Amino acid sequence: MRLLPALSVISALVFVAAHPSFGGEQLSVVTVDPPANALDAAPSTGITITFDRAIDPATLVARRSFWAFGRWSGAVDGSFVLGAGGQSVTLIPDFPLAAGENVMVILSNSLAGADGAPLRAAGYSYQFWVAAAPATLELVEAARMSTRTVPEITSQAYGGFATDLNGDRYADLTIVNEDTDDLRVFLNLGDDSGLFTPFEQPTTASGNVPSPSETGDFNADGNADVAVANTVGGSVSILLGNGDGSFGPMQEIAVGGISRGLVVLDVDGDGDLDIAANSNPSGDFAVLRNDGTGVFGAAEQHGTGSATPWGLAAGDMNEDGILDLVSGRQSAQTVTVWSGNGDGTLSAGTPVSVGGSVWMLVLGDVNGDGHQDVSSANGFSNNGTILLGDGAGNLSAAQTHNTDPLTIATDLGDLDGDGDLDWITASFNGDWRLFLNDGLGSFTFDREIPATSAASCSLMVDVDNDGTLDLALVDEIADEVIVLHNRAETLFTDDFESGDTTSWSSTVP
Numbered sequence: 001m002r003l004l005p006a007l008s009v010i011s012a013l014v015f016v017a018a019h020p021s022f023g024g025e026q027l028s029v030v031t032v033d034p035p036a037n038a039l040d041a042a043p044s045t046g047i048t049i050t051f052d053r054a055i056d057p058a059t060l061v062a063r064r065s066f067w068a069f070g071r072w073s074g075a076v077d078g079s080f081v082l083g084a085g086g087q088s089v090t091l092i093p094d095f096p097l098a099a100g101e102n103v104m105v106i107l108s109n110s111l112a113g114a115d116g117a118p119l120r121a122a123g124y125s126y127q128f129w130v131a132a133a134p135a136t137l138e139l140v141e142a143a144r145m146s147t148r149t150v151p152e153i154t155s156q157a158y159g160g161f162a163t164d165l166n167g168d169r170y171a172d173l174t175i176v177n178e179d180t181d182d183l184r185v186f187l188n189l190g191d192d193s194g195l196f197t198p199f200e201q202p203t204t205a206s207g208n209v210p211s212p213s214e215t216g217d218f219n220a221d222g223n224a225d226v227a228v229a230n231t232v233g234g235s236v237s238i239l240l241g242n243g244d245g246s247f248g249p250m251q252e253i254a255v256g257g258i259s260r261g262l263v264v265l266d267v268d269g270d271g272d273l274d275i276a277a278n279s280n281p282s283g284d285f286a287v288l289r290n291d292g293t294g295v296f297g298a299a300e301q302h303g304t305g306s307a308t309p310w311g312l313a314a315g316d317m318n319e320d321g322i323l324d325l326v327s328g329r330q331s332a333q334t335v336t337v338w339s340g341n342g343d344g345t346l347s348a349g350t351p352v353s354v355g356g357s358v359w360m361l362v363l364g365d366v367n368g369d370g371h372q373d374v375s376s377a378n379g380f381s382n383n384g385t386i387l388l389g390d391g392a393g394n395l396s397a398a399q400t401h402n403t404d405p406l407t408i409a410t411d412l413g414d415l416d417g418d419g420d421l422d423w424i425t426a427s428f429n430g431d432w433r434l435f436l437n438d439g440l441g442s443f444t445f446d447r448e449i450p451a452t453s454a455a456s457c458s459l460m461v462d463v464d465n466d467g468t469l470d471l472a473l474v475d476e477i478a479d480e481v482i483v484l485h486n487r488a489e490t491l492f493t494d495d496f497e498s499g500d501t502t503s504w505s506s507t508v509p
């Protein structure tokens with residue numbers, strides 16, 4: 001990151017001539033912009049943190065003291081701008097964020113005020129969503145790509161991610177395969193066509209029957225890395241990206257049992273991304289701490305592991321600037337909020353009925369009240385549920401929606417571009433179901449998207465850089481990825497260079 005002087009073009013930064021008196025012993029975060037859980041941040045937005053006192057600029061030079069990671073765009077590189085007499089710091093991205101993606105912001109405990117007061121040991125972290133352009137929901141099939149090397153030999157493409165792996169600002173598709181124990185990377189052509197190359201050879205080996213995966217920048221080199229939970233053998237594989245679509249040697253760490261859920265977050269405030277993964281029957285989940293170079297320590301078990309822990313998600317449920325975990329148990333049919341303490345430990349809340357046997361969890365603010373909510377795919381219960389959060393770590397009663405049999409995936413994103421999060425479920429013994437949000441967290445079934453054999457995953461991602469969220473749908477028995485382009489209502493523009501906010505221009509012919 002580069003540190004620049006305060007600039008007048010950053011209109012949100014208001015200079016104050018005199019500092020207030022500071023009596024506290026710690027540097028504290030006062031406000032963040034975009035706000036936590038915002039749904040409509042402009043792609044070119046700067047990320048502004050305002051503190052209770054002037055910050056020591058020297059501490060911004062520290063590796064990963066203030067940074068961000070976009071789920072699809074990857075590590076956010078840019079410059080720092082100081083304002084408000086040194087009390088606010090804005091990270092100005094070098095490139096726009098990806099439309100419709102979720103972004104995690106991380107502040108390290110290495111930050112300090114000009115008076116020497118340190119940020120709390122727990123650091124500070126929060127998430128927000130980038131706006132997607134209004135779309136017609138005319139989903140047109142653009143590609144159907146096989147994950148098989150030989151047509152007769154199955155790969156069992158369970159799921160994957162759509163993070164930019166080679167830094168060209170286009171979303172690539174990486175599919176995790178359970179039969180071939182590997183990752184297969186389809187690089188985006190990068191020409192606005194929303195099409196992809198055949199998967200890269202050789203493929204990237206993972207552990208035994210890899211399944212859930214999450215990306216991050218674990219070694220602070222700016223390249224997207226990945227962690228994969230292996231469902232046989234009870235381990236997590238960490239693969240560091242080379243920045244060209246390939247990965248370095250695998251680090252594999254035992255987590256003590258079957259893992260069907262995995263997340264990345266900073267659990268101890270040191271500014272790097274750690275990993276949490278389910279570890280049935282050893283515990284509810286295991287935490288793997290990062291040493292800052294992408295090397296992870298042995299698993300630290302949390303909970304009893306009873307009642308088959310399965311789905312796992314990360315978000316700030318109690319709004320204290322520390323990411324928490326939401327853990328789902330399959331046989332008990334409950335979810336529990338584990339509040340992060342900021343030192344690598346977490347405290348369990350009271351289990352809440354989720355209305356089915358949890359398979360996968362995804363978080364997001366579905367009713368626009370600024371609080372994290374929970375979506376759940378409920379496996380053998382053949383339904384999906386929504387639980388609303390209150391910002392204090394509590395969850396409402398589950399709202400149940402019927403799905404096809406064996407619902408194994410849930411995904412949230414603003415598919416129609418109206419400013420709220422829509423919902424897609426995937427069912428192994430059925431198809432994908434799209435539910436549209438009315439903006440208040442009430443979902444209406446819109447359509448079913450047929451699978452050739454077994455719907456296993458959906459990725460809502462802008463693959464052609466037109467501002468709308470497209471779909472990449474994974475079928476794990478047919479071993480194919482179906483790419484559906486989403487037609488824009490208007491031409492999505494974002495004048496990044498001038499700092500203007502997002503605008504919607506004339507109708508596309």
